[in-house]
Amino acid sequence: MWQNTSVIDKMYRKLTVQVSLNGLSFATFDTLTNKPLVIQKITLGKFEKNTRIEDLFNDAFLKYPELKAGYDEVVIVHSNNLSTFVPTALFDEEYLGSYLQFNTKVFETDFFAFDQLEKHEMNNVYIPYVNMNNFFIDQFGSFDYKHANTILVEKLLDISKNNDERKMFVHVSETHFEIIVIRNQKLELYNSFDYKTPEDFIYYILFAAEQLHLNPEHFKLELLGNINEESPLFQMAFKYVRNVSLFNVNFIFNSFSEAENREHFILLHS
Numbered sequence: 001m002w003q004n005t006s007v008i009d010k011m012y013r014k015l016t017v018q019v020s021l022n023g024l025s026f027a028t029f030d031t032l033t034n035k036p037l038v039i040q041k042i043t044l045g046k047f048e049k050n051t052r053i054e055d056l057f058n059d060a061f062l063k064y065p066e067l068k069a070g071y072d073e074v075v076i077v078h079s080n081n082l083s084t085f086v087p088t089a090l091f092d093e094e095y096l097g098s099y100l101q102f103n104t105k106v107f108e109t110d111f112f113a114f115d116q117l118e119k120h121e122m123n124n125v126y127i128p129y130v131n132m133n134n135f136f137i138d139q140f141g142s143f144d145y146k147h148a149n150t151i152l153v154e155k156l157l158d159i160s161k162n163n164d165e166r167k168m169f170v171h172v173s174e175t176h177f178e179i180i181v182i183r184n185q186k187l188e189l190y191n192s193f194d195y196k197t198p199e200d201f202i203y204y205i206l207f208a209a210e211q212l213h214l215n216p217e218h219f220k221l222e223l224l225g226n227i228n229e230e231s232p233l234f235q236m237a238f239k240y241v242r243n244v245s246l247f248n249v250n251f252i253f254n255s256f257s258e259a260e261n262r263e264h265f266i267l268l269h270s
Contacts, residue, residue, distance in 0.1 A: 011072055016270040018077040018148060019132050022174050024057065027267045028066055031073070035254050038066055039264055054135040061139065074143035076136050077270050081176045081192035083126035083149050091123050099125045103191070115150040120157050120185065124150040148266045149178060149192070155269045157185050159251070168214065169247065170205060171265070172225035172233060177201065179208045188212065198236035206240060216240055222247040224262045 014029040023043040027036045042060050044053070061067045086099050096112035106127070115124045126147040136143055156169055166183040181189035189212060193204045209216060224247035227233055237244045249261040252268065261268060 011070060013069070013071045014073040014075070015067070015069075015071040016075045016077060016267055017067070017136070018079055018267045018270070019057075019129060020079040020173070021053065024060060025264060025267055026064075026067060027264065027270075028069075028071075036256065036268055039256060039260060039267065040064060040066070041264075052131075054131060057132070057135055067139075074136075074140045075270050076133065076143055076145040077148050077151065077266065078126065078128045078132075078145060079148040079173065079266070080127070080129070081178075081194065083124055083147050083192070085117075085153065085187065085190050086123050086125055088121045088123065096125050100127065113145075113147075115146045117150065117154050117157075120154065120187070122187070124153070146270070149190075151266045151269050152178065153180055153187060153190060155265070156180055156182055157187060161185050166212075166214070166219065168205070168209065168219060168221045170221065170223050170225075170237075172223065172227040172231075174226060177204075177225070179205065181208070181212060181214075198232045201233045202236045202240050205237065209241075217242050219243065221245070224249075224265050226263055228259060 012031045014031050015026065016029070017024055017026045023041070025039070025041045028038045029036050044056050082100065082104050084099050084103055093114070096114060097106050097110065100106050100112070110127050111130050113126055113128050117124065124147050128145060133145060152171055160167070160182045162184065164184050166181065166188065169180045169182065171178045176192055176194045178192045179189065180187070189208060191208065195201050195204070205221070206216065209219060221237060221241045221244045223234060223237065223244065229246065247262055249258050249265070252261045254261070
């Protein structure tokens with residue numbers, strides 16, 4: 001497997017791999033049409049504590065030939081809740097760790113990275129999976145990487161243009177979720193929470209709403225990611241928030257279903 005850099009041999013193919021401690025998802029794209037060709041989710045399941053996650057990823061590369069094909073561009077998307085957004089005016093590249101210490105435990109040995117959201121005048125500071133990056137260096141040689149929440153927040157900000165209504169978005173993953181509150185391309189709140197039960201889920205949503213003086217009878221809550229209307233999380237939100245709905249993905253035009261576009265929203269906009 002390799003990443004093509006020759007103009008003559010250009011294949012017009014892109015691979016994006018979204019990685020987490022629970023597994024990985026990948027999508028291949030036709031870069032001429034900017035349409036996804038393949039989407040695949042790979043769950044690692046339960047494994048021994050001493051198992052190296054790189055070994056599990058290696059098994060996936062052996063199983064799925066799309067991961068071993070040649071591409072003009074490879075993007076790795078790190079999905080975890082070890083990130084925070086910092087306004088450009090307050091940002092200093094020399095102090096990346098200090099921004100994260102307020103919402104996660106950081107160590108001197110941690111490697112910090114950041115993504116720029118220039119149009120929105122802020123940066124996302126985060127801790128990438130260094131061991132996974134090293135694995136992908138062996139696989140691809142070179143690639144770009146960014147954080148999942150950079151893609152999520154940037155796209156939600158873009159689609160909120162000229163909308164003065166304050167709206168709460170919640171993106172659900174298997175072990176954590178992000179709360180994003182936006183009004184007319186302004187990020188008013190971003191936070192990430194671990195959860196185990198639907199009660200955890202609604203507690204943090206209502207707590208965030210209270211902090212911003214949002215009335216559960218009035219504000220709009222839109223859910224995306226790993227969630228559907230039958231989900232216990234959706235049912236719990238529906239019980240306590242009057243205007244709750246699944247995020248509308250009708251503006252995404254491809255061959256995949258609404259459910260797939262909603263679950264893989266980050267992957268598809270990478």
